[in-house]
Amino acid sequence: MNLASLAESHPSDRRAIVVPGHTLTWGELSEAARNLRGTLAARGIASGDRVGLLAHNDVAFVVGYLALLGRGAVAVPLDVRAPAFELQGQLRRVGATLLVVGPGIDLTPADLDGAVEQVLRLDATGVAQEPDVAAPDPDADVDDAIVEVDDDALAVLAFTSGTAGAPQAAMLSHGNLLANLRQAQAAPTSVRADDVVYGVLPLAHVFGFNVVLGGCLATGAALVLADHLDPAGLLRALREEGVTVLPGVPPMWSALAAAPQGVFPDDAFAGVRMAVSGAAALAPEIAVAVHERFGLVVAEAYGLTEASPGVSSAVGLPFNPGSIGKVLPGVEVNLVDATGTPVPLGDSGEIWVRGDNVFRGYWGDDAATARVLTDDGWLRTGDLAVTDADGSLRLVDRAKDLVIVSGFNVFPAEVEAVLAEAPGVRDAAVVGAPDERRGEAVIAYVVPEPGASLDAESLRDWCRQHLARYKVPSTIHVADQIPRSVSGKLLRRELRQR
Secondary structure (H helix, E strand, O other), X not given: XXXXXXXXXXXXXXXXXXXXXXXXXXXXXXXXXXXXXXXHHHOOOOOOOEEEEEOOOOHHHHHHHHHHHHHOOEEEEOOOOOOHHHHHHHHHHHOOOEEEEOOOOOOOHHHHOOOOOEEEEEOOOOOEOOOOOOOOOOOOOOOOOOOOOOOOOEEEEEEOOOOOOOOOEEEEEHHHHHHHHHHHHOOOOOOOOOOEEEEOOOOOOHHHHHHHHHHHHHHOOEEEEOOOOOHHHHHHHHHHHOOOEEEEOHHHHHHHHOOOOOOOOOOOOOOOOEEEEOOOOOOHHHHHHHHHHHOOOEEEEEEOHHHOOEEEEOOOOOOOOOEEEEEOOOOEEEEEOOOOOEOOOOOOEEEEXXXXXXXXXXXXXXXXXXXHEOOOOOEEEEEEEEEOOOOOEEEEEEHHHOEEEOOEEEOHHHHHHHHHOXXXXXXXXXXXXXXXXXXXXXXXXXXXXXXXXXXHHXXXXXXXXXXXXXXXXXXXXXXXXXXXOOOOOEOHHHHHHO
């Protein structure tokens, strides 16, 4: 088996990838991946080799991803926004021998400072453009076949978002990724072969490469790629390409909810049968705003890189803002207390996950792996949740982010929600800080709305009206912005460092 084989299982004349001005069928995509596999073979890339993949949301990423997996290599998707020194560190950490670079990326070998032995550039169609790549000899035998691998063979090293610490390279096998695709397909509502999926989520993120792209590989659905959220581009895709599935992260839904009147006609999203939000918690008020304005039911899903990533989904369930839905078929979930004991129904507990989708550990870090994987295969997520009466899950907060004030638990998300409702506040974040008298103190950061002036003491008064006294921030800082990852996750570690 090999995850890349999925691309060759669909009718060759059906469209697979759509980018502005160009459409690839499944047959054309498979051919492009086959050609690049031959180039990788000529470069000496073999099974198990780690290869960086740095590309925008374009054909080059998809072709590069499929070719690397098909060759048996381990793809290491990298963030195109990352500075050169960060890319150097990640490439060195995994021992990458090659970096595949897509078009439109201004990166020279000198920028990498010897972090990889080779750089291979692709054009907009996924064809290698390096000057030392010789034209193939038509009479020569080219090693371009898809390599058969075991279920536990590594497919991807995915760097985590680093919300609670430095990013780690999560080891995802072919079996992990395929298992999660099958689990998603077994859910009551899933992507179908006749769907058209809008792919604005970064393909370098696990939500992008194994939910958005992976969902299309598993079903044969068409994928319309966009490198960033552009209202005009989205409207064009809705009208001309017939988008039916709209995945997004919270910042995207916030932007749509705040779009000026007239940008989207009232019926712009009439053809969308499934809208889903993931990668970070979606504020219920944003889900309500999108629903009231466009008639879209944005279902929230929950997952994490280490689970390949899907764990639960509210797709197909009654609209219930704040719910992350029910556990996917084939995935086990327990809510446990600090001792690992399951909590009573209605109590909050840490989400533990077990299944064939759970990763193999962190590359080169047995200690970090042992902290999150139990001996019997449970993944400690660090996220707290409660179970609703109907069996759906609802996130409470991250266990690692819990602030304990004088023995009382304070969930940052609760305080952030109250601050976000205060007049003039656009964004808010809460962390804990050591305090000699109370153990920890609640520290808040707020970003004002454009033109608004915020007063820290007035905000504390607002909190006193809506929160228990021990939950009120002892200090509130007014900031220009709050650090977030590309998926919208709050980077509390950066706030703690301040």
